[in-house]
Each structure stands twice: as structure tokens, then as C-alpha cells.
Amino acid sequence: MNVRPVTISAAHRTGIHTGVSRVSLAGLIVMSTFGLLALLAPFLAPTAPNTLSAPLQPPGSAHRLGTDDIGRDVLTQLLYGARTSLFIAALSTLLSSLLGLLVGLIAGVFDRLGFVLLRVADIFLAIPRFPLIILMAAFLRPGLPTLVLFFVIFGWPRAARMVRAQVLSERHRAYIGAAKALGASHTRIIVRHLLPGTLPILTVFAVMEVQHVILAESGLSFLGLGDPTIRSWGLLLSNAFRFPTTFITDQWVWWALPPGLCITLVILALTAISFALLDNAAFVS
């Protein structure tokens, strides 16, 4: 992934960056709301996850968003779906960021080892991940841990490359030389001086990675290749989409629309946040 600086002075002269930050603030609020809803799902959900009642009920006082084809409350599934979708995305992004940070720092500091690590990263980067995950899902029917493992295996190389590029640009700055002259150890220079410099670019990676994982996971569930026991937004949407009468009646309004809108809102919010990050860091990848 190429990282190149971009001129943003024009945007700063005008009021455009305030517009960007306003949109990003909205994105941050949306994401926090979803996070909160996901955390509090057991308290907010009107029923327990697999409680069954009459199927295909329209929205009413008992079921605010109606019920699905086997009588599960749609709102409950939506709340628990937020839990799964966000949890998978957060966990795999956290793991691939940490692994990428570690490898990126090592590759940036030690030249020879870095060369080898980067070649390994290149191979992973050149393997297209969405087709591979479809193939893997078609064959292995992965559960949650396998899915997360897959996202981490194909996520870290991107982080490692971005971190390494950042480390390389910092490594020869005067303040690192000064720290060395003062007798700072390798570890101290890496942890105290180089690591903080990589955090902005790592945040950019994390936002894009969360977006990717949410889209990939829901896309997989939508194709019918996800684990049917993992309650995610993609599965809810897929169930609604595959039910024969969903679109010829009004069922789609409360069954298919909400999960689709949730996924879209999260993706939009993350795009908005990444705009502010890129605007701030003056980096566009």
C-alpha cells in the first residue's frame, strides 16, 4: 500500500476541514452508540436471543420490529447482531494491529530481518483475501475463532507495511540521534520514541480494517457461507433476503431493512472517521 503525502493547505485555508471534522464527529457518535447498544444488548433486548413466538408478526407493542420466519424477535436479533459483528471486527483488528505493529517495528529497525519479514508480508498481501475467504468458508464452514484467525492472518501485513514505512521515515531524524547519543538503549528508543510516532498511521489502518472485516463477515453470511449459529447482521439480512415472501409483502421493511441499514451506517460512520484521521495526519493511502 503506497502512502503519499497530500497537499491539504487548500482545504485548511477554506472552512472545509471544519466540515470534515463535523462529519467525523457524527461518525464517532454513531460508532459509540452502536458500541453501547452492543454492550448493553442483554439488558436492552426485549426477549432472550432464541425465544420463539408467532412467526412473521408485523411490528407491534410486543415486538417493536416484528418477528422473523420462525418467530424470533427482530430487534433482539439486531442488538445481538451488533454484538457479534462489532466483536469480530474489533477482535480481529486489535490482533492484526498488534501483530502488524510488532512486525513493522522490528522490520523498520533491523534491516536484514526486516527484509525477510517484508517478503513474507508481500506474499500475504498478494493473495486476494475475499475470494480466499469465500473458498475457505465453502469448504471448512468456519466458526468464530477460525474466522477471526483468518482475518488476522490476512490483516497484519498491511499494518506491518504502514508501521514500517513510518518507522523508516522517523529513524534518521535528529531526535533519535540525540537519544542514541544520550546512551538510550534499542528498546528504549523503540518503545519511547518510535512507537508513539506510528500510532496515528496504525489508527488509520484500524479504521479501514474494521470496515473491511464487517463487510467481509456480513458478505459471507449473506452468501449463505457463514456459520448459521453466529448471529450477525449479515445472517439476519440473508435470512430475510432468502425468505420467499419477504419482498412481495411489507416484511422487508422491518426484517431486511434494519440489518442492512445498520451495516451501512457503521460503514458510513467509519468512512467519516477515516476522513478526519487522514485530514489530520495529512496522509492518504
Next chain:
Amino acid sequence: MSYRIAQYLFIIIVLLTLNFFLPRMMPGDPISYLVGDPGADAPLLMTEEMRQNLLRYYELDRPLGEQFQRYLSNLLRGELGWSISQNAPVAQVILGRLRWSLLLGGCAAAIYVPLGIVLGAVAAWHSTTPAGPAILGSVFFLGSWPSYFLGMLFIVFLSLKLGLFPIGGATSTLSARSGVLWSLVDVIHHGALPCATLVLGNLPGIVLLVHNSTMGLLGHDFVRAAKAKGLRQRRVLIKHVLPNAMLPLVTMIAMRLGFLVAGSVTVEVVFAYPGMGALITTAGIARDYPLLQGIFLIIMLLIVGFNLLADLLYTRLDPRVRATL
């Protein structure tokens, strides 16, 4: 450069190995899918002997190493195997579907590439006025909708409510009319919505790239000189800025073309378009190993091949990169 080619060769070997071993790691085998599990509602009666005969017939009883060797030597001769669920050669099944995928993806690319270039350049040119951010904002707003959800909304509103488009498929099966012109119109009519979905999903990447590389050029002296000569905006953009902004775009387009088939999987499933995407799901559910392997092989070779092409083009077009590789 030889390093690049060696890398791609290595990747192809990794993919072939994955392609061979992944299906064999999964639970169940195609024979048990054919007859149903012993615990299923209506298992087909099959003696152990019949089962062994079938395994032998499809050569699934040989040692893995021998199967792998045979797989590779067949590949080299262009034989992709026999699809168990469709009972036809894999190559033939795939070719029949590939046409539709390439048609759909190709038409979409023919629209989003030029449109993205125009929108990106205009957005960069107007970056200090509200028009630029408005273009970027709306492109990203529309591009953030997951393709399967956007496609679903298209079907609900444009096909079911307004009846403007067919709800799926690639051609009308029951039609009194015939003739070349009519079938052409029919194909376009069916392809319009999936194509539009693909265009919206692919626009942001191209627009952002063109926007950024144009922005990086606008401050340069040669642009100022062109403006100072009194050239009109459009002429400065088309004649002076865009050719220089094309470099990263050429690589990106080459890489996108590799994803022509892989990128439209979900869209094809939503619109029940008879391309490779829909075939993946049917083959996956039927556990048709040879077919899945064939599909995966074609998709991966397309992507890796176009990535290599992108690399080669980049070095050819920009002599400065040659030194660093």
C-alpha cells in the same frame, strides 16, 4: 524484476497447494453429500461396497500425494476435472458462466473508470469551492452501501414497486419476441441494475486516487504556466494535469480488472445473475470439489495475473521505479 516474477510464481504455487488441500480438510466427502448422511431424514441406501466403488471411480481413494501429482499434471494439460454436481467438464461449466461475469464486470468497468476519472479531476480542481467536497462526499456516501444491500434496495424500489427492471437473471426465459436487437435490449435491461450497483461500489477508489494525484500536481509550475498562458480550465486539466495523474491510475485499473469476476460475487447472487458468483454458492453447497477448485483457480489466476501486469506496466511507464525494484 526477476524478483517480482519469482514472487508471483511462489504465490501461484501456494495457491495451487491451498486449492488442492483445503477441500480435503473439510468434514464430509462428496459421496456422503450425494447420498445424505446416515442421520439424515431420507438417507439413500448405499452399501459400503458401492461407496468404495464411487470413491475409486472418482479416484478419491488414492494417497493424497498421488492425487496432488495427478491434479498438477492435469492442470498443466488444461484439464480442470469433472464437476460432480453438474455432471459436465469443469472447464465447460466455468466458461458458460464466465461470459456473463465478464460481460457484467466489463460493462461496469467501462462506466466507472471514465466516470471516476472525470469526477476525481473535477473534485480536485474545485477543491476550494463547495463543489469539490460535495462530489467526494456523495461518491463516498453512495459507495459505502454494501453491494448486496444496495442491490436489494434497487430490486425492491425499481423492480418490484416501479416495475422498471426485471428482478433478476440475465435474459428473459419466456418471451414471445426474438431477434438480435430484442435479445440485446433484453440483456441490457437485465444487466442495468447489477451494473449500476457495481459502478457505485467501485467509484470511490478511483475518484479518490485521481483526486489525490491531481491535487498533488495542481501546485506545480507547469500547471501555473498553462494557466498563465490563458488556457481554459478544461484544457489545462485534460492536456496538462491528467496525463501526469494517470500513472498510479493505470496500475490501479489493471489491478481492478483482476477483480472483475471476484468483485461481483455478491452482486451476482443478489440479482440471481448466472455468472461465476452464483456458481460459487451452488458449488459450495453441493460440495463439488473439482468445480470449486476450478472456480477458485480461475479467479485467483485472473487476480494474480493482472497484479503482475500492473507491476510490469508501472515499471514500463515510470522509469524512475525501475531503479528501486
